[in-house]
Amino acid sequence: MMSDINVSIASPDVDLNVTDLQxxxxxxxxxxxxxxxxLGVMITLGNIAVVMVIASAVxxxxxxxxYFLLxxxxxxxAFGLLIMPLNLCVSFMKEYNKGPxxxxxxxxxxxxxxxxxxxxxxATISLERYIAVFYPLKYSTVLTRRRALLLISFAWIFPPLLLVPISFPAGIIEVYFSRASLVCNPMYSSNVTYSLTLTCFIFFPCSAIMTFCxxxxxxxxxRQRLKLRRHSWGGGYRPKVALRVLVPVMTVYYTCWTPCMVIMLYNAISGSGVPEWIEFIAVWLPTSNGFLNCIFYFWxxxxxxxxFHLVLQRLCLGLCPGSDSDSGCFNSVESSVIPGWNGNNSLHERFSSVSSTFALLMLMPHQTNMREPEPA
Incomplete structure (x- = not known):
C-alpha cells in the first residue's frame, strides 16, 4: 500500500520533468x-570551390x-548536400514517436x-602521402592508377555493405530520432556486438592508419628541419610547412571524431544517453571536419x-566580357588577389605544394638519389 502511494506521488513529478525537458x-x-x-552552407560553398579548382590540373x-582529393x-x-537536408527534413516532418x-x-x-x-x-589520403614520401622511386609501381581507384572504390563501397542492416526497420539494430541532436541515430545499446564491430572496422583502423602515416x-x-638548421641552409621553408599541415590535420581529426565515437561506445555499453548539448555537439562535430578539410588540404x-584565383579571373572576365587583359576586372583581380604572380612561376609551384606529400618528397634527397646542396 505504501509503495502504491509513493508511486502515485512521484508520478506527477516524473511527468513534470519530462514535460520540462520536452x-x-x-x-x-x-x-x-x-x-x-x-554549417551546411559553409561546407557546400567550400567544397564547390574545391571542385572548381581540382577538376583541372593543379x-x-x-x-x-x-583522385583521392576529389x-x-x-x-x-555529402555532409552539406545530403546528411543535413535529410535530418532537417525528419526534424520538420516526423512525429516524435518511439515506434519503427x-x-x-x-x-x-x-x-x-x-x-x-x-x-x-x-585514411587512404594519409596512406598515399606516406607511399609518395618514403617510397618515391617505387610510387608509380606500388600505387598505380588502378590500385588508387580500387582504394577509393573500397572507401565508398565497403561502408554501405557493413552498415546496410541499419536501413531495415526490422533489422538487427533499432533506430530512433534524437530530439537532442536532430539526427536519426542507431540505438547502439540494442545490439552491442554489432556496435562494437562497427568501431573495430571503421574508426579504429582508420585512426591507426592516419596516426602511423x-x-x-x-x-x-x-628531422629534415633540424638538418637544414644545423647546416645553416636557407631552405627550411618546406619542413615548416609540412609540420604546420600535419599537426592541425591530426588534431582536427581526433577533435571532430573522438567525441562521437566515445558517445557511441558509451551508449552501446551503458544504454544511457548524455546531456542534450553534449550530444548535439558530438554528433555534428564530424560534419565540421568536412569544412576544415577544405582549409587544411586545399586552402x-x-x-x-x-x-582558385585564376578561376576567379575567368569568372570575372565572364561577367565583364568587354574588358581585356590590360584593363577592367582582370587587372583588379590580378593586382589584388595574386600580386607579383606571372605564368613563369608555374614550374616553381610544381615544387612548392603545401601538401605534405610533395613538400616532404622534395626534402628527402637520400631516397631520391639527389645530391644535397653545399652549405653557403
Whole structure:
C-alpha cells in the first residue's frame, strides 16, 4: 500500500520533468537548426570551390592525388548536400514517436555511411602521402592508377555493405530520432556486438592508419628541419610547412571524431544517453571536419590558391566580357588577389605544394638519389 502511494506521488513529478525537458528541447531546436544550416552552407560553398579548382590540373599534384582529393571532396560535400537536408527534413516532418520509422532507418543508414566513407577517405589520403614520401622511386609501381581507384572504390563501397542492416526497420539494430541532436541515430545499446564491430572496422583502423602515416611524416619533416638548421641552409621553408599541415590535420581529426565515437561506445555499453548539448555537439562535430578539410588540404596550399584565383579571373572576365587583359576586372583581380604572380612561376609551384606529400618528397634527397646542396 505504501509503495502504491509513493508511486502515485512521484508520478506527477516524473511527468513534470519530462514535460520540462520536452519544452527545453523545443526551445533550443531553432538555434540548433540555425547552426546546422550555417554549417551546411559553409561546407557546400567550400567544397564547390574545391571542385572548381581540382577538376583541372593543379601544379604539384599528381593524378592519383587529385583522385583521392576529389573523393574526399565528394564525401565532405555529402555532409552539406545530403546528411543535413535529410535530418532537417525528419526534424520538420516526423512525429516524435518511439515506434519503427522506415524513413528514419534510411536516413540513419546514409548518416553512418557518409561518416564512415569520410574516415576511410582520410585514411587512404594519409596512406598515399606516406607511399609518395618514403617510397618515391617505387610510387608509380606500388600505387598505380588502378590500385588508387580500387582504394577509393573500397572507401565508398565497403561502408554501405557493413552498415546496410541499419536501413531495415526490422533489422538487427533499432533506430530512433534524437530530439537532442536532430539526427536519426542507431540505438547502439540494442545490439552491442554489432556496435562494437562497427568501431573495430571503421574508426579504429582508420585512426591507426592516419596516426602511423602522419606521425612518420611529421618525424621525417622534423628531422629534415633540424638538418637544414644545423647546416645553416636557407631552405627550411618546406619542413615548416609540412609540420604546420600535419599537426592541425591530426588534431582536427581526433577533435571532430573522438567525441562521437566515445558517445557511441558509451551508449552501446551503458544504454544511457548524455546531456542534450553534449550530444548535439558530438554528433555534428564530424560534419565540421568536412569544412576544415577544405582549409587544411586545399586552402593552405599555394598552388591551390593561385589556381582558385585564376578561376576567379575567368569568372570575372565572364561577367565583364568587354574588358581585356590590360584593363577592367582582370587587372583588379590580378593586382589584388595574386600580386607579383606571372605564368613563369608555374614550374616553381610544381615544387612548392603545401601538401605534405610533395613538400616532404622534395626534402628527402637520400631516397631520391639527389645530391644535397653545399652549405653557403
Amino acid at each position: 519544452r527545453t528541447l523545443e526551445a533550443h531546436r531553432p538555434i540548433k537548426i540555425g547552426i546546422i544550416s550555417v 601544379s604539384g599534384w599528381s593524378r592519383n592525388s587529385r 573523393s574526399l571532396t565528394g564525401a565532405d560535400s 520509422d522506415p524513413f528514419c532507418h534510411v536516413v540513419a543508414f546514409f548518416n553512418a555511411t557518409i561518416y564512415s566513407t569520410c574516415m576511410y577517405t582520410l 602522419n606521425l612518420r611524416l611529421w618525424i621525417a619533416a622534423k 593552405i596550399n599555394r598552388s591551390f590558391r593561385r589556381k
